[in-house]
Amino acid sequence: MTDVQRRPGGRSSRVRAQVLDATVTLVARHGVAGLRYDEVAELAGVNRASVYRRWPRRDALISEALADLADREAPIGDTGDLRADLVEFLVTLAASQSSPLGRALAGVLHTAGSSPDVRRVVQAFYERRTGTLHRRITRAVDRGELPPVDAHLLADLLAGPVHLHATHDTGAFTPTDATRIVDIVLAGIRVTGDQRP
Amino acid sequence: MTDVQRRPGGRSSRVRAQVLDATVTLVARHGVAGLRYDEVAELAGVNRASVYRRWPRRDALISEALADLADREAPIGDTGDLRADLVEFLVTLAASQSSPLGRALAGVLHTAGSSPDVRRVVQAFYERRTGTLHRRITRAVDRGELPPVDAHLLADLLAGPVHLHATHDTGAFTPTDATRIVDIVLAGIRVTGDQRP
Known part of the structure; x- marks a missing residue:
């Protein structure tokens, strides 16, 4: 944050x-x-x-x-270099998720006694964050940097490993980790082609 | 489960x-x-x-x-068809994570007041599960089904999106979802080549 x-x-x-x-x-x-x-x-x-x-x-x-x-947080960059922007986003996301606030919010979604209203509030916060990633992916498709792709699927493929890393406390998440994830996922999307639902 | x-x-x-x-x-x-x-x-x-x-x-x-x-749970299959075995594993994993027990265990890791001892217990349970995936990936590399790869990274790339899906309650996780994830990640691994740390 x-x-x-x-x-x-x-x-x-x-x-x-x-x-x-x-x-x-x-x-x-x-x-x-x-x-x-x-x-x-x-x-x-x-x-x-x-x-x-x-x-x-x-x-x-x-x-x-x-x-x-969420409104004041740095939005995902758009330098024209999709790979660099995604790597930076994942590093920021990892830091945010392993912060005390990030852990407290994740706790709401996993605690049986959480009120449905508070769960909705936290979901809305996540969606607000993920929305910026979706829009960056959609612009990349529009510019021909990526084949047509389901932005939701691609966002899950990128953010999922970061999320797992934060949950399981497996040490610091580095820019090298982020780069390997982005490279594998982007290569996979380009090879498998149109992945829209 | x-x-x-x-x-x-x-x-x-x-x-x-x-x-x-x-x-x-x-x-x-x-x-x-x-x-x-x-x-x-x-x-x-x-x-x-x-x-x-x-x-x-x-x-x-x-x-x-x-x-x-964990010992009695069905281990990951080894039919010789890596893609099919991984798809089946992800579907089972999704069902397990969205079960009442799966949610209760995830809650332990996200609840600020959890005792460190209980957190360790839950971590051990996850590692026991992930261990079977690591071994299946390692066998696939040994047989030449995959280029040499960091099994831990590949496991995170596959399980991360499933985990995110379960956390955010975004509807049922289908075999089609699993197949798309496995296809993109395996294609990405094959294109980017040796990803060992």
């Missing part, structure tokens, strides 16, 4: 930003289930009642905080 | 089998953290004290139950 950009705005939006930042920090620290309004208010330096007033529902607060974060 | 085989043995090993089966069933139902000895004893039809005596530590009980399950 690096390379976040500053948000513009006045006093009200500054308060909003402080509350959303505090929410993300506390979710990373204690998990989604451990988020407490009094801690959010204290860390944000605002009144607890005003947090409740603006975000009466926990799910809505977490959802807005994650959407805000 | 299908295709389990019957275990041989006398009365003592029958009791052991009943306790281990009950443990797996209850972990699937309530998660690792929710496993209770009195429920294990009741479901297994044995005395609670005898469960405690034989497995004084929860971690050891869960560990033994999972190792027993």
Whole structure:
């Protein structure tokens, strides 16, 4: 969750930003289930009642905080070099998934007691991230850098091994790891041709 | 977790089998953290004290139950047709990961409060499963069905998308999905050549 950009705005939006930042920090620290309004208010330096007033529902607060974060995250690059852009994306993805926040969010999807509403919020966060990868793949197809391909399948082939790596704690994920994955998957797509559903 | 085989043995090993089966069933139902000895004893039809005596530590009980399950699971096939064997393995893996037990085990790795001992137990279970895939890949290389390849990387490329699919609840994982993944990854490996570390 690096390379976040500053948000513009006045006093009200500054308060909003402080509350959303505090929410993300506390979710990373204690998990989604451990988020407490009094801690959010204290860390944000605002009144607890005003947090409740603006975000009466926990799910809505977490959802807005994650959407805000996803929007500020560095999007996938488009340097014209598909291979380099994908390698960089996978390295960033690995770092994000093995961060405290990344682990807390993954926990939501795997914990039996998670509320369906919170699961939906986390799914939406993942989809927002994956959406940028889909769009980069679609542009590569439009430009003829890739044969027509199911962007969803290609995204799973690239992100799946990164995800597995983060889950199983098998040491640092390096640019060399990313390059080998990208090279094998792109070569496989080019050889097998049209893989649209 | 299908295709389990019957275990041989006398009365003592029958009791052991009943306790281990009950443990797996209850972990699937309530998660690792929710496993209770009195429920294990009741479901297994044995005395609670005898469960405690034989497995004084929860971690050891869960560990033994999972190792027993992994040993009885159908190993990856070796029909001589690498592509078909891998497709079948991925379909079985997807079913196993989206089962209640599979979800409960994944939860252990993603839940902040999981005990390190239980995490190790679950890691060992995954490694036992992945080990069969590694050995099948190594045999394929030995027979010249594949160029020399890092079996660990190839296993991640194949299992990663399956894992992602199960995590994100994106509908049923079909043999067609498995075939597309296997075809792209094997083609990519053959084109890029020697990928040993």
